[in-house]
Amino acid sequence: MGKEMGRLAYMPKPGEIEFREYELPEPERGAILVEVINANVCGSELHIWRGHHPIKRAVLGHEMVGRVASLGEGVSLDNAGNPLKVGDRVVAPYFITCMRCRACRSGMFNLCENVYKFWMQDPDIFPHFHGAFSTHYYIHPDQFVFKVPDEIPDKVAASVNCAITQVFYGIDKIEVKAGELVVVQGCGGLGLNAIAILKERGAIVIAVDGVEGRLSMAKRFGADYIIDIREFPTREERIKKVMDLTDNWGADVAIELTGVPDAFAEGILYLHPGGRYLQMGNVSPDLTTVFAPGILTRRSIKVVSVVRYDPWYLWKTLEFVRANLHKYPFDLLIDREFPLDKVKEALDSSSTRSSTRPTIKPGA
Ligand SMILES: [Zn+2]
Ligand SMILES: [Zn+2]
Structure with a gap:
């Protein structure tokens, strides 16, 4: 029996998308493999898509919510101390906080020198699933992770790890x-x-x-x-x-x-x-x-x-959203949904502002 495969949308150069398939990785110690539930098109992705950004090739997608598919050895809690199990919805900062570099040891966690150690990597390199426009996403041992409160709907949860x-x-x-x-x-x-x-x-x-x-x-x-x-x-x-x-x-x-x-x-x-x-x-x-x-x-x-954020802000923001879920129409911010096959259309629709913030739903 062959191993289970995942699929991702790779941008080989600005404005182009190609689809690739890889075997799902076995998460290493401290890591988590998630199934992507929703991944939104963020404004910074548009800069990359148009070629106005230092990143010229990557699997885009970083504003996302996923469901735990498998947990690496030693992972039993999120960074707020909540128990984690397969099937839980989680969000992670889209960057690494290594706690070992000059920025981290000066308390500038948003400026970690290893921040994008994995994001721009070619998907041929293990663990393949470096970006969220994909069926799966790999959360590294150096990434924070937080369980999403049940009350927060998928589309809203997806906005938390970048925009909000x-x-x-x-x-x-x-x-x-x-x-x-x-x-x-x-x-x-x-x-x-x-x-x-x-x-x-x-x-x-x-x-x-x-x-x-x-x-x-x-x-x-x-x-x-x-x-x-x-x-x-x-x-x-x-x-x-x-x-x-x-x-x-x-x-x-x-x-x-x-x-x-x-x-x-x-x-x-x-x-x-x-x-x-x-x-x-x-x-x-x-x-x-x-x-x-x-x-x-x-x-x-x-x-x-400011660029990025201190990783525990993700937890503060989840609490803020939960407390104000019915006061503000957070769910209306995501105004169009596309399947994974239509990543290019989603990026183009956001680029021409025919939608404010589209979301990719790989399971759709
Ligand atoms: Zn973003
Ligand atoms: Zn660091």
Whole structure:
């Protein structure tokens, strides 16, 4: 009898997908093999798909929820101490926290030097299942893992290990306080989740976007004010609108979740002197904008940039989502579902914004 096979969608170069099959690996000590239940198309995948990212070939897919298919020796608990067994739904950060490198030993767990040790590897290399656009995904011994509370539906759970936790972590780092006025630039998956988290922190939220569906979702997620880019097409008009809403003083905080370099240059100008800016959506090292750094100095703006998150934030975020599951329409963020065979269509539909955040369901 042959070994059981799994199937994955490999991107040999940006814009192309080929399917490959591999024998399911036996998880090594401390590792877990999961069956992918849902894997969403994240914004950073689009940068890779369009070729605007250092990763040029990989099995994409990292925002996912899976079901434990087999446990390696020694794995009996998740990182919150919950018992783990075959069949449990789990989420894992999409990166490694090795606890042995210079970043880890300085407490910068999101910057671990081995962070993507496995993700960009060719699927020919064991354990093959390095990405989530696949029937299976391999959780390494150095990855954290958390059991998903039963109440959280699959599609929502899939958003937790990237989008929701990313903004949860970023908002902690920029230290938003109750009553502060925060501008959210971009109302895609990250932006909408950010609005929910900000509202729970007691912030007043101004959401900026130009896509009808996203703006109506921003309102459902609790945005207090909307700046519709179609109505305010120039940067000057949008800055004036923020000033009008803040008695000509400026916002306390602005958060960049667009992936558009010009949004950074614009967002800084939404702030009052001494304001704080959170840079999170721009991840392409080769996309630029014209910007006068003197503005930062003269206005004493504090800029905080974050990539990834401390791995235990995944657990905090699961708890946040569970507590607010019925308050915010998290389930509506995933607006289209594709089978594994249609990964290319899913990436293209997200790339053209015909869907906000599609999900791949390999078992469909
Ligand atoms: Zn992501
Ligand atoms: Zn490390």
